[in-house]
Amino acid sequence: MKEFEAGCSRPKGQAKPATETVLTPDVERGEQRTMIQVGKPAPEFSAPAFYQGKFVEMNLADYKGKWVMLCFYPGDFTFV
Amino acid sequence: MEVFSISVDSVFVHKIWNDNELGKMLGGKDVPFAMLSDQNGNIGRLYGIYDEEAGTETRGRFIIDPDGIVQAFEVMTPPVGRNVNETLRQIQAFQYVREAKGAEVTPAGWRPGKNTLKPGPQLVGNVWKEWKVQEAFEE
Known part of the structure; x- marks a missing residue:
């Protein structure tokens, strides 16, 4: 993971998907959000991260060849 | 990991x-x-x-x-x-079956060291001989 300088502006490289995907379903056109499926490729993305005292850019594609666990949670300082 | x-x-x-x-x-x-x-x-x-x-x-x-x-x-x-132990158990099981390349599968409640099943014609209808319900609940 490559380190980046964090200045007054927000870190560059806002979390973004690597593939072009419709992110927000168009409900009026009858689109529904679909859950990703087991047995199918995990959507690729890159995102800024805090890791061991540094700000770094993480890219999921860099971890091909390794087991990966992604853990989403509601927010820092929440209690559970 | x-x-x-x-x-x-x-x-x-x-x-x-x-x-x-x-x-x-x-x-x-x-x-x-x-x-x-x-x-x-x-x-x-x-x-x-x-x-x-x-x-x-x-x-x-x-x-x-x-x-x-x-x-x-x-x-x-x-x-x-979450239950971290259950997550670890799943990772261990997925790693095990990947290593076995389809020759073995892990029944309910499997943990490292417990028996796996070997899918094939001879196992059809015979899981009751190889695996007991209580194994699903044993640590």
Whole structure:
């Protein structure tokens, strides 16, 4: 993971998907959000991260060849 | 195994949470994995676990194998915490069956060291001989 300088502006490289995907379903056109499926490729993305005292850019594609666990949670300082 | 946590908080908030709370739980050490920032919720949407109304991620956990394939996920609403031992058990089981290349499968309640099943014509209708219901509940 490559380190980046964090200045007054927000870190560059806002979390973004690597593939072009419709992110927000168009409900009026009858689109529904679909859950990703087991047995199918995990959507690729890159995102800024805090890791061991540094700000770094993480890219999921860099971890091909390794087991990966992604853990989403509601927010820092929440209690559970 | 690479672990990543993700929330809509900025990397700055992650740092302060690490420095002021989580680090104290870890005896002064830093959180051992990278804490990812998904401030616009795009990654959460990609994985189908972003709560548009709340503007936060739900408690989604994904196990991805070395080929980049999602092998398992679990999604929970915020008030209930996860069971780390169950996650570890699933990872061990997925690693085991990957190693076995389809020759073995892990029945309910399997843990490392417990019996696996070998699928094939001879096993059809005979699982009752190889596996007992109580094994699903044994540690």
